[in-house]
Amino acid sequence: MADLRYQPVPHDHATFIEKARERRGFGQAYADLGKEFALAAELLRARSRSGLTQEAVAERMGTSKSAVSRLETAGKHSPSVTTLRRYAEAVGCDIEIKLVPAPRAPRPPKAHSRVHR
Numbered sequence: 001m002a003d004l005r006y007q008p009v010p011h012d013h014a015t016f017i018e019k020a021r022e023r024r025g026f027g028q029a030y031a032d033l034g035k036e037f038a039l040a041a042e043l044l045r046a047r048s049r050s051g052l053t054q055e056a057v058a059e060r061m062g063t064s065k066s067a068v069s070r071l072e073t074a075g076k077h078s079p080s081v082t083t084l085r086r087y088a089e090a091v092g093c094d095i096e097i098k099l100v101p102a103p104r105a106p107r108p109p110k111a112h113s114r115v116h117r
Contacts, residue, residue: 005051036074043072043087050091060090 020026030037047057054068061068070077071087079087081097088095 033075040072040074046091046093057090061086
């Protein structure tokens with residue numbers, strides 16, 4: 001059986017993003033995928049806490065390492081709730097999904113229309 005211990009590769013995300021922002025169009029693309037990046041980061045944190053490799057998570061889910069890699073990559077894949085639940089179970093977590101009211105932009109004051117007779 002393969003060595004399934006998690007051995008993280010050092011990564012300074014802040015520096016990575018700072019350099020990436022220098023590329024034309026990156027800022028808007030990153031903002032457009034904000035929620036997807038947040039989900040990918042949450043998946044990576046959960047796997048890191050579990051101490052598992054992608055291979056180990058894949059084995060527990062009954063899938064391939066490449067499928068786990070796609071789950072952990074923002075903007076590449078829209079996983080089903082069932083897949084997210086299986087991933088969560090594989091890394092020793094529960095999944096919680098909730099709908100949160102979106103912030104609303106301030107509405108301009110209503111113009112009062114009067115009918116003159």
